[in-house]
Amino acid sequence: MTKLPHTQLEEYKIKASILHKQLKSDDLEVALQAAVRFQRLVHLETAVPNEIIAQQANIQRKHALTVIALENDYTSWADLKQRLERKEKLAAFRKRNKYTLLYPQRCAGFINSWYAHYEEAREHLVHDGGYLLLYKNDFFVCQRIYIQTLGLDPDDPDWERIGFDWAQPTDQDALDRLKGKLEQINKGLS
Template sequence: MDPIDDLKHRARILHRDAQAKDPAALARVRALATLRTLDDETLARTVRRAHALAVLAEELGFRSWAHLAAVVRGDDDERDRGTWLYPRECGGHFNVWSASYDEARAIRAEHGGFLLPYRHHFVIVDEAYIETAGLDPKREEWTRIGRDWVRPEDREAHGRLVLELVRARLDVAA
């Protein structure tokens, strides 16, 4: 399944649940600054699918739905790759940071690990970090992408990892 399709499906569910005045869905949608002050009745009438998409994007660490979609699709023009691969619970892990992709790639090649993006920077992390982030570091997809999330060798394998990450992160948020 395509990660974007999965996200759109999740947005449909969130939108429907918010319109039905589900308290958890309303709380998630209310995280958007433009909807924060609305009472439940008004919020249920006001919420649109675009709001649900924006909520998912923010929950995953992106500025907007367009930003999320560009990063997930691998748009090379998108230099800010969001914060979704650096969740708060990973802050205690040791890792190596670099402002240069080439430097990060060389470090990863020499010392091992996994190369991940963070906004405009790059992070080399270990298996424990990957597990804490909600992914399985033993999946063959990591080998297929060369353990490089930024410039994966196999786009299909990368897509499966993206889908795993989306499910891990949003199933917790829901």
């Protein structure tokens, strides 16, 4: 049986369970290290580690979940959970669509240069310019009018930031912004 990898949210839950068990450990050093981490909680921030260990019966898994959230710069477990679920939902949406948003029906009439291999498409981009996009397992280079028909601004500075290359961008944050804009455009069209 193949074991599926854990989601990031599941990993955080596992870390919280481990932290909770460490606090209850018979090994005093392990318990003290865990207690120090629990001092992030508002109601325990003034308690010394030995006091936290003495109160371990009152410390629940939900407290460990909050500690994990705080250690990862979230305001609460609910905040961490909501953001990760939204991120995972977006990743699943993108995987399902596998960049089909880059080749919608309204753009089917354009003549683009298509390639089965990224290297060939990249060579075309470097030599002739344009915008290197993907569709399923293929690559294509298109021009400004195609980008406009997609609903994106061909002069958006993020294009330059990604090197006009959607397949292997030089700036992932810029690509994420372009993806977000494209997804918003397509929500409005459906």
